[in-house]
Amino acid sequence: MSTPPPPMPHSAAPEWPAAPGAAPSAPAYPTYTSPIPVVRTHLGHALASEWTKIRSVRSTMWTLGVLVALVVGIGLLTGLVIAGSDPDLAGESPLSLGFFGLLLGSMCLITLGVLTTASEYGTGMIRTTMVACPSRGRVLAAKALVFFLVAFVVTVVCASVVGLLHMSLLEEYNAAEPSVEEWLKGTVGISLYLALLGTLSLAVGSIVRHSAGAITIMIALVLAPLVIAMFMFSPSLADVQQALFEYSIPNQMSVFYSTSLSESGPSGWDPLWIMLVVTGAALAFAFTLLRKRDV
Amino acid sequence: MIEAVGLTKRYGDKTAVYNLSFQVRPGAVTGFLGPNGSGKSTTMRMILGLDNPTAGHVTICGHPYDKLPNAPRQVGALLDAKAVHGGRSARNHLLSLAQLSGIPARRVDEVLGVVGLHEVAGRRSKGFSLGMGQRLGIAAALLGDPQVLLFDEPVNGLDPEGILWVRNLMKSLAAEGRTVFVSSHLMSEMALTADHLIVIGRGQLMADMSVKDFISHNSADFARVRTPDSEPQQREKLSAAITEAGGHVLPEQDGALRVTGLPLPRISDLAHDHDVRLWELSPHQASLEEAYMRMTQGAVDYRSTTDQKEGLQQPLPPGAQPPMPVPGQGQPGWYAPPPPQQGGQPFAPPQAAPAGPYGAPAAPASAPAAPVANPYAQPPQAPQSAPQPAPSAEPTKSEDAR
Numbered sequence: 001m002s003t004p005p006p007p008m009p010h011s012a013a014p015e016w017p018a019a020p021g022a023a024p025s026a027p028a029y030p031t032y033t034s035p036i037p038v039v040r041t042h043l044g045h046a047l048a049s050e051w052t053k054i055r056s057v058r059s060t061m062w063t064l065g066v067l068v069a070l071v072v073g074i075g076l077l078t079g080l081v082i083a084g085s086d087p088d089l090a091g092e093s094p095l096s097l098g099f100f101g102l103l104l105g106s107m108c109l110i111t112l113g114v115l116t117t118a119s120e121y122g123t124g125m126i127r128t129t130m131v132a133c134p135s136r137g138r139v140l141a142a143k144a145l146v147f148f149l150v151a152f153v154v155t156v157v158c159a160s161v162v163g164l165l166h167m168s169l170l171e172e173y174n175a176a177e178p179s180v181e182e183w184l185k186g187t188v189g190i191s192l193y194l195a196l197l198g199t200l201s202l203a204v205g206s207i208v209r210h211s212a213g214a215i216t217i218m219i220a221l222v223l224a225p226l227v228i229a230m231f232m233f234s235p236s237l238a239d240v241q242q243a244l245f246e247y248s249i250p251n252q253m254s255v256f257y258s259t260s261l262s263e264s265g266p267s268g269w270d271p272l273w274i275m276l277v278v279t280g281a282a283l284a285f286a287f288t289l290l291r292k293r294d295v
Numbered sequence: 296m297i298e299a300v301g302l303t304k305r306y307g308d309k310t311a312v313y314n315l316s317f318q319v320r321p322g323a324v325t326g327f328l329g330p331n332g333s334g335k336s337t338t339m340r341m342i343l344g345l346d347n348p349t350a351g352h353v354t355i356c357g358h359p360y361d362k363l364p365n366a367p368r369q370v371g372a373l374l375d376a377k378a379v380h381g382g383r384s385a386r387n388h389l390l391s392l393a394q395l396s397g398i399p400a401r402r403v404d405e406v407l408g409v410v411g412l413h414e415v416a417g418r419r420s421k422g423f424s425l426g427m428g429q430r431l432g433i434a435a436a437l438l439g440d441p442q443v444l445l446f447d448e449p450v451n452g453l454d455p456e457g458i459l460w461v462r463n464l465m466k467s468l469a470a471e472g473r474t475v476f477v478s479s480h481l482m483s484e485m486a487l488t489a490d491h492l493i494v495i496g497r498g499q500l501m502a503d504m505s506v507k508d509f510i511s512h513n514s515a516d517f518a519r520v521r522t523p524d525s526e527p528q529q530r531e532k533l534s535a536a537i538t539e540a541g542g543h544v545l546p547e548q549d550g551a552l553r554v555t556g557l558p559l560p561r562i563s564d565l566a567h568d569h570d571v572r573l574w575e576l577s578p579h580q581a582s583l584e585e586a587y588m589r590m591t592q593g594a595v596d597y598r599s600t601t602d603q604k605e606g607l608q609q610p611l612p613p614g615a616q617p618p619m620p621v622p623g624q625g626q627p628g629w630y631a632p633p634p635p636q637q638g639g640q641p642f643a644p645p646q647a648a649p650a651g652p653y654g655a656p657a658a659p660a661s662a663p664a665a666p667v668a669n670p671y672a673q674p675p676q677a678p679q680s681a682p683q684p685a686p687s688a689e690p691t692k693s694e695d696a697r
Contacts, residue, residue, distance in 0.1 A: 031296075031321055032472040034440035038368045039397035049395035056387035057380060124378035128435060131343050131372050132395045134361035294346040 046133060046142035054146055059115050064154050067108035071155075074101035075162030079169040089175040094166035095186035096257035098159055102190060103250055105158070106222065109151050109194055113201030114214040116147050121209040127295055136290045140206060144199050144283060151198045155191035163187060182258070189272060190256040196275040197222075197249065203282035207289055222249045247274070296321055296474055297342060297443060301351030304337050304498075311337040312498040314351070319476045319493070321442070324469045326489030326506070327478035328587060330595045334498035335478045336374070339447050342476075343372055355443055367396040371436035372445040376428040376452075381421030385412055385431050388420060392435055406434040411460075425452025433461070443474040450484055462488045482584035496591045506583065513586035518559050520566075521551040521575035533571045540565055551575065 054060050078097045082089075117140070120126040133139050163186055167175075178186065205214040229244035245251060246265025255271050266274065297319040304312040312334040319325045329335050340346040342353050344360035355363060355370055363369050379388050389403040407413045410430040415423070420431055429452050436444055446465070450458045465488050469475045479485050485492070485506070492509050494502040502509055522530040534544045534552060542557035554562055559578060566573050 032442040034368065034442070036368075036398065036402065036440050038365055041365050041395070041397050045395055045397050049391045052387060052391040052394055053380075053383070056384065056391070057382045059382065119380060123380045124375055125380045126378075127340075127345055127374055128378045128392065129395070130345055131370075131374070132367045132392045132435075134344050134363070134366050294340075 041133070043138055043142060046138045047146060049133075050139075050142040050146040054116065054150060057119075059119070060112060060150075063108045063112040063115070064150075067105045067154060068158055070108065071098070071101035071105045071158040071162055072165075074104065075165060079166045083169045083173065087173055089170060089173050092176060093178045093182055093186075093257065094170045094175045095163050095178050095182060096254075097166050097170075098162040098186065098190075099254055099257055101162060102155070102159065102194065103253060105155070106194055106197060106249075106253070107219065109155070109198035110201040110218040110222070111215055112151070113147060113198035114205035114211055114218065116143055116202050116205065118205035118209060118211040118214050122211055130295045136295075137287050140283075140287060140290055143206075144202055147202055148195050148199050152191050152195035155194050156187055159187045159191055185256045185258075185269070189269060190253060193253065193256065193272050193275055196272070196279045200275070200279040200282050203279065203286040206286040207282070226250060296357075297353065297355050297476060298357075299338070299342070299351070299353040302338065302341060302348050302353055303350040304334070304341060304346060305349045310498055312341070312348075312495075315495065315498070315500055316351075317493050317500060317503050319474055320491075321474040322469060322472050323490040324465045324475045324477060324488050325491045325493060326485040327476060327493050327495075328480075328482070328485065328591075329478075329495040329501075330591050331480075331597055333496050333591075335495065336447055337498075338495070339372070339374060339445055339476075339478065342445060343370070343374070345374075365396055367392070367439040367441065368398070369439070369441050370443045370445065371439055371441040372447075373429075373432040373436045373449055374445075374447050376425075376432035379420050379428070379431065382419055384417050385420055385423075385434075386416040388431070389434060389438060392438055396439055398439055402438060402440075406437045409437060410434040426454060426457050429453055430457070433464070442472070444468055444476065446475070446477045448479055449477060450479065450481060458484065482587050486583035494587070494590060496593070496595075501590060510580070510583055510586045513590045516578065516580045517553050517555045518557070518562055519547070519551050519575060519577045519579055520554050520562060520573060523572055523574055524550060529571045532569055533566055536565045536569045536571075537562065 075098050078100060079094075082097070120129060129139055130136060163178075163183070167178075171177075201214065201218045204217055205211065208214045208217065225244040225248035229241045229248070232238075232241040232244075242264070252266060252271035252274065255266050255268070299318075300316050302312055302315040303310070315334075315338060327335055327338075337346060341348050342355065342360065344366075352359065360366055360370065383391075385407065386403060389406065390400060392398075393400060393403050404413065404416075407416050410433050412427065412430050412434065415427065420428065423431065429449065433446070433449060436446065449465075450461050453461060462484070465475050465477060469490070477485075477489065479488075489506055491505050492502060493500070494509070502512070504512065520533065522533055530550070530552065534546075537544050537552075537554055537557060540557060540561065542562070543555045545553040545555075547553055557565075559576060563573070563576060566576075
């Protein structure tokens with residue numbers, strides 16, 4: 001008695017209340033048509049949506065606020081301290097003083113990058129998003145693009161402000177007038193690099209799907225090579241130690257100010273290309289996983 | 296129109312959904328029922344393309360979800376009301392979803408009005424109550440004005456007014472010709488809302504039929520017959536007569552008889568022929584809940600057992616019997632309690648509980664068998680049902696189920 005009748009959908013069709021006497025074929029049923037016009041969606045829609053998302057949460061305001069405070073604050077402080085000590089800079093570029101603020105500020109970009117993707121997994125929002133946009137790759141692409149542009153614009157403005165600040169503070173102490181290329185590297189170059197670092201964090205966030213885990217991985221990536229290299233006392237490891245120093249992220253950043261810790265490693269715009277390749281690979285991996293995994 | 300064919304999903308060793316085939320048609324509310332862990336949510340996630348089926352496929356209007364042109368304009372879903380970023384305001388949350396599928400921004404304010412959240416649209420959804428969160432989820436489902444709607448437990452956390460609103464909303468959406476697919480645990484709610492039912496248990500289809508058919512297929516309708524309390528011999532006489540005529544008689548706790556297999560006029564005739572007076576002769580139809588419990592009891596994954604408190608319990612004094620467990624889930628032969636208005640005592644009377652769970656000597660068998668309030672609780676066929684706790688409720692139901 002309690003055994004259900006075999007699951008035969010068609011057998012139930014004649015009893016269907018909404019379609020009395022209707023044939024069991026699909027077109028016989030009434031369907032609803034919305035008065036709102038249906039548009040074909042594209043990346044532009046996803047970009048607008050991600051822009052709304054990124055600007056409407058407090059974590060964006062907080063991380064970017066701290067970024068600005070760190071970069072401008074530390075820049076101003078170092079500028080004032082050096083100017084106060086009445087030094088002779090002997091033709092050194094004043095732009096390189098911006099390095100310390102940006103090094104700390106990179107942590108903010110890492111955090112924001114990770115949160116852009118991983119917080120959706122943490123809150124479950126990702127399911128809502130993926131239902132609203134089944135093209136998963138489009139969502140990730142839009143996130144990466146929007147984040148990259150926001151991070152780049154904020155960083156380049158901060159770096160430029162700090163650069164101009166140092167120029168005006170230190171030009172009476174025999175500091176060099178930076179060339180156009182130095183300006184370009186010290187503002188646009190370093191900002192592109194940091195924005196890419198943030199985008200790498202975004203990809204890592206999408207891969208590990210856990211905010212704290214992804215932030216830890218990214219901070220380790222920034223700090224570990226330097227720390228590990230510091231404890232490589234054995235002479236047989238000297239080459240490895242040298243490479244770790246040279247390709248550590250802080251050293252790559254300092255290349256943009258031509259004040260590398262060593263002379264042999266990356267130089268010129270090299271760090272940007274390195275970061276571009278690494279970020280590209282991480283994003284490609286994130287895309288593959290996103291397509292394959294259940295949300 | 297949702298169509299699933301041979302849908303199967305395995306997570307490692309565990310098969311969440313196995314070979315599920317069904318159709319959900321437009322113009323009606325289709326209820327989706329099943330015990331916890333039976334695969335309802337997994338099925339919904341596969342319909343929405345969030346999980347890839349291990350085997351089989353599911354289509355909406357003939358397309359897999361991710362092949363639909365602008366899917367959110369055709370399918371709206373409330374999966375989990377908490378699946379929002381709590382730091383975002385309700386309006387911004389909906390706005391981001393609207394932009395994603397090219398829906399005009401003014402539609403956001405429309406749906407906020409529909410679900411009654413327009414006054415809190417600017418507040419962060421973190422501070423929303425369960426019911427407000429549910430309304431926000433419903434707003435997101437309605438955003439695209441879609442022709443197919445899926446709701447997973449939509450009335451969770453809503454107040455009675457909200458439940459009524461959801462019920463009417465579902466019905467009006469279906470009346471507009473949309474496909475409405477709703478999962479719920481609340482049977483009474485489903486009985487009022489749904490036209491059609493799909494029931495699954497342990498990931499397999501158990502029923503696909505209209506609510507009316509479901510109830511009559513899965514529960515025995517019965518007649519309640521009451522003879523004068525003062526004359527038990529009349530009751531026995533009637534019982535014998537009914538059994539002879541081919542009916543089934545089951546005693547109820549309060550002395551009434553539950554008769555199946557005979558129409559009401561025939562029972563009345565029998566009583567008349569045997570010169571038995573009747574105090575009550577009433578037809579009873581089982582509720583959807585009862586039918587559902589009966590059908591799914593074999594497919595429940597998470598069944599509670601009686602708390603034995605082993606090790607904390609003092610040894611029973613010699614001669615004392617162990618306390619009778621309260622009849623309930625986890626025991627073989629347990630069936631859905633009858634609805635209270637049907638007169639049965641759904642659970643053991645509260646007096647049974649203090650009858651010595653901590654080792655206080657209990658009068659043997661007195662607790663469950665003799666509720667103080669009702670002197671007629673002892674059924675006539677005492678020897679048959681005496682060893683059972685709560686004698687009438689249990690055997691009654693188990694026989695019913697055959």
